[in-house]
Amino acid sequence: MTSESERAREEFFSEAQEIVEGLGRDLLALDEAQKSGHVDPDLINDVFRAVHTLKGLAGLFGATRMSSLSHKLEELLDDLRLGKVDVTAPVLDLLFASVQLYGKLLQAEKEGRDQPMPELEKLLAQLDRGAGAGGATGGGGPIIDPNLLAVLTEFEEHKLKTNIAQGNTLYRLRVRFQLATIDQGLDELKATAKPHGDIITYLPASDGDDIDSITLEILMGSRASAATLHSALNHLGVEVEPLPRQGDGPGPAPAPPPAVSAAQAHHIPTPTPSPPPVAPSHAPSAMPPMGHVPLDMTAPHPFPAPRLDAGASIPPKAQELGTIKSVAQTVRVDIQKLDVLMNIVGELSIVRTELERLLEKMRDAHTNRELRINLHRLQRDFERNVISLRRGILEVRMVPLGQVFDKLARVARQISREAGKQVNLVITGAETEVDKLIVEELSDPLMHMMRNAIDHGIEEREMREAVNKPAVGTIALNAFQKGNHVVIEIEDDGKGIDTERLLEKAIRMGVVQADEARTMSRREVLNLIFVPGLSTKSSVSEISGRGVGMDVVKTNISKLGGVIDVQSEPGIGTKFTVTLPITLAIISALIVKVSDQQFAIPLANVQEAVWLDTEAVRVIDGREAVTLRGSTLQLCYLGRLFGLADTPDSSGTGPFGSGFDVPPMGHAGGVPPRGSLRSESIRQDYAAAAFPYRPAGSSSPSARTALAPRQKRRFIVVTAVGTRRLGLVVDSLVGEQDVVIKGLGPSLKNVAGFAGATQLADQRIALVLDAPALVEEMFAHADRGRMHGGTHGF
Amino acid sequence: MASNLARRTSSAVVPAAGVKRKKAQRDRGPITEYLAFRLAGDVYAAPVSIIREILKLHPLTPVPRAPSSIMGIISVRGQLVTVIDLRRRLRLAEGPVTSKARILLVDPMGLELLGLYVDEVLQVYRLADSEIEHTATALGGEVASYIAGIARPAQAQAPAQEGKGVALKSVGVVRQNASVIILLDLKVVLSS
Numbered sequence: 001m002t003s004e005s006e007r008a009r010e011e012f013f014s015e016a017q018e019i020v021e022g023l024g025r026d027l028l029a030l031d032e033a034q035k036s037g038h039v040d041p042d043l044i045n046d047v048f049r050a051v052h053t054l055k056g057l058a059g060l061f062g063a064t065r066m067s068s069l070s071h072k073l074e075e076l077l078d079d080l081r082l083g084k085v086d087v088t089a090p091v092l093d094l095l096f097a098s099v100q101l102y103g104k105l106l107q108a109e110k111e112g113r114d115q116p117m118p119e120l121e122k123l124l125a126q127l128d129r130g131a132g133a134g135g136a137t138g139g140g141g142p143i144i145d146p147n148l149l150a151v152l153t154e155f156e157e158h159k160l161k162t163n164i165a166q167g168n169t170l171y172r173l174r175v176r177f178q179l180a181t182i183d184q185g186l187d188e189l190k191a192t193a194k195p196h197g198d199i200i201t202y203l204p205a206s207d208g209d210d211i212d213s214i215t216l217e218i219l220m221g222s223r224a225s226a227a228t229l230h231s232a233l234n235h236l237g238v239e240v241e242p243l244p245r246q247g248d249g250p251g252p253a254p255a256p257p258p259a260v261s262a263a264q265a266h267h268i269p270t271p272t273p274s275p276p277p278v279a280p281s282h283a284p285s286a287m288p289p290m291g292h293v294p295l296d297m298t299a300p301h302p303f304p305a306p307r308l309d310a311g312a313s314i315p316p317k318a319q320e321l322g323t324i325k326s327v328a329q330t331v332r333v334d335i336q337k338l339d340v341l342m343n344i345v346g347e348l349s350i351v352r353t354e355l356e357r358l359l360e361k362m363r364d365a366h367t368n369r370e371l372r373i374n375l376h377r378l379q380r381d382f383e384r385n386v387i388s389l390r391r392g393i394l395e396v397r398m399v400p401l402g403q404v405f406d407k408l409a410r411v412a413r414q415i416s417r418e419a420g421k422q423v424n425l426v427i428t429g430a431e432t433e434v435d436k437l438i439v440e441e442l443s444d445p446l447m448h449m450m451r452n453a454i455d456h457g458i459e460e461r462e463m464r465e466a467v468n469k470p471a472v473g474t475i476a477l478n479a480f481q482k483g484n485h486v487v488i489e490i491e492d493d494g495k496g497i498d499t500e501r502l503l504e505k506a507i508r509m510g511v512v513q514a515d516e517a518r519t520m521s522r523r524e525v526l527n528l529i530f531v532p533g534l535s536t537k538s539s540v541s542e543i544s545g546r547g548v549g550m551d552v553v554k555t556n557i558s559k560l561g562g563v564i565d566v567q568s569e570p571g572i573g574t575k576f577t578v579t580l581p582i583t584l585a586i587i588s589a590l591i592v593k594v595s596d597q598q599f600a601i602p603l604a605n606v607q608e609a610v611w612l613d614t615e616a617v618r619v620i621d622g623r624e625a626v627t628l629r630g631s632t633l634q635l636c637y638l639g640r641l642f643g644l645a646d647t648p649d650s651s652g653t654g655p656f657g658s659g660f661d662v663p664p665m666g667h668a669g670g671v672p673p674r675g676s677l678r679s680e681s682i683r684q685d686y687a688a689a690a691f692p693y694r695p696a697g698s699s700s701p702s703a704r705t706a707l708a709p710r711q712k713r714r715f716i717v718v719t720a721v722g723t724r725r726l727g728l729v730v731d732s733l734v735g736e737q738d739v740v741i742k743g744l745g746p747s748l749k750n751v752a753g754f755a756g757a758t759q760l761a762d763q764r765i766a767l768v769l770d771a772p773a774l775v776e777e778m779f780a781h782a783d784r785g786r787m788h789g790g791t792h793g794f
Numbered sequence: 795m796a797s798n799l800a801r802r803t804s805s806a807v808v809p810a811a812g813v814k815r816k817k818a819q820r821d822r823g824p825i826t827e828y829l830a831f832r833l834a835g836d837v838y839a840a841p842v843s844i845i846r847e848i849l850k851l852h853p854l855t856p857v858p859r860a861p862s863s864i865m866g867i868i869s870v871r872g873q874l875v876t877v878i879d880l881r882r883r884l885r886l887a888e889g890p891v892t893s894k895a896r897i898l899l900v901d902p903m904g905l906e907l908l909g910l911y912v913d914e915v916l917q918v919y920r921l922a923d924s925e926i927e928h929t930a931t932a933l934g935g936e937v938a939s940y941i942a943g944i945a946r947p948a949q950a951q952a953p954a955q956e957g958k959g960v961a962l963k964s965v966g967v968v969r970q971n972a973s974v975i976i977l978l979d980l981k982v983v984l985s986s
Binding site: 346744748751753764 | 853855856857858859860864867868869872873874875876878906907908
């Protein structure tokens, strides 16, 4: 295999993907800017550069379709940059469509597909037209001295022309900065000057008398009068001088260097040809990152040659080199490789425990004390390193949620345009970090919720205005960390969920009985939104379709070990809250024992563990419950649920353990098969549950009777999922352990209640309970049992 | 690679056997290796090519609520493997588990590595296509679809390990193995 070129291709894909994502972000910003009416030329420039880099990459890897798209895009962007074409919504649509197409092209390229792509042809044609279409803003009249134009980059020239076309006055600002503080100084100046106008270019001037400071000449276009500018900038020590529009300087100067003559032509005083620049290439460029001004620069060269091709024009070499460098510092890793590493860490942990055990043995065997101590020390080192190794790998897996939020923002824009609604998306907490795998799996559910929010949540403009809401709808996308969890909220200020219609529909569909409906709380009704097939909007939209979504969203989120909750107020809005674990790779778990079999319960779901006082168990509407800290806690006897013997009984776990459909041996009437577990049987069973260890009529051997008092001390592990709590009754608590969850194979995918399995320190395998699914099941079970009067099983 | 192993002709395995074997092989058609195992007293076999490994009975972790034919899960070098009780899958009688019990690691569909419980592993048979009776012709249409065929190796050949020498047609030597071997189509067995 040509692994070398394979890897290079991989690299190409991930880099291209990254650039395309960045492109999407920039476009969103551009879209914002366009709406607000002030387009930042720098942004267009960023977009241009991204496309240019893509073009180069695509060319390098022979992705011809990508490079032809990039080429056409580049032309359009260049026109945008130079003001030949205005940034308008249709143009932006074209650009957004390109971003989408890039994604498809990349996918096709990756899979080696080469079939024709009609949308590409269409877009290319549109781009051809688009490039010619827009009206030019800049008057472009040759009012400016050609000599000045020669110094300015094309981009600066465009800014200059725009200012002139808008009838702004040109000013020359002169300001002196201490070299040490030039960064802050310049930022301050930029911020102060921005409201008043547009900074066209910075030109360093030299006084030649002070090696610690630098004087900058700034060319600025502004509507404001000289006096206004002066008072605004005076405190920074800026001299303001308006420039006449026509070049009235001493005429064309000798050519070399043209820059100097141009400056003369415009009263920008030519600095005395002072000591040559120490590092000319570091001299400020057109849009200068001033931090690059070398501090040892005695006197800046007035118009350093590189300036001419720097900045806004075609990305210079330096920038490309910059990219290469950044690539070299980050490594893209296939997440599966990290999984492999994580597995190895798991194995190491097992080795560690084994070592510990051996050490124990050595102590008992009175081996050489010194040897033992040394070994012990080694073992501790080993342990520490394993722990930091694990932490390190976990850290690598974490990525900011921003990755998925950016995608969402793009989708939001698209949908809101399609739906003809104006939506303002407010994102907070994009920097919150989550396991890469979770981020990947999150994008579809979140996307769907976003669509729902815009399509079903936010009202039509007229409707909003009628109820005195701002015409532009707001969707807030918030993320924050909460303990071991990450919370993501999607909140809209729309009309809220119409619970009456939801309920009506639920009744029509037979999900809820009519008499049942009357007693349902608002919260219960709202939760119906997660029932398959329920949607409140009767018309099917192209975007969110019918309510096939929310149940899928819920399923997907619970697969990630998360929960989703909904809150909604009519006329005020709807809020979906998704709570997710931070990582899937490794979790802290409580190891419990049920009938001699060990299970792991993710600690994230565990609130507390308490003794089970059998006397306190009451049956409420067919469900067993206890009162814990003032509120009712439904109980779930794991042994019964799993069809394990209720008592630690060796015969219950032979080589086959116990399929649930095989009643455990030795229990005449104690445990009903799960299939028949319904509220009726719970009630009957309660007789047994009250004296759970010796069902009446059981011919238990006396040995078990003897065991009974000890077994009475069982535990309730209180699990909390969202706002729901469930008490899992277990035989004993073994302890806490960090475990690596491994998925159960496809052959067990239909077995509900387990999130996977893990190898414990003692090499045994324990099943990891899927607490959200269990809670779900117990509550659904109870609900349904109640709704159908307990006559149906499930 | 695995299929090569299974399909390799006897000449490739025992070149020394020479002309005679080649001739025999020509007469009988291509030869496939089958691993025979015992389930509830009967002899079954599956192509060697799909069997990755034979394990002794690990301590199993039962999975509550799983179908009854799933015995539980084991860890094979860190990988979780679901173990299926072939006796239950095929609805056979269940005798006590002895120390002869083994777990065959297979991945017939290329989807998941599975463990198959068998009562005892017997031996490898080389069977030519001509020695395999296809069930539809032998037993009519009412046979379970997981039975790929029936073979009577004792009448046709000696077991593989004895087949190296001249005893090729000595029927008497292997009379005690003269039972019928039921060839399983594991894909069907495991997908049901």
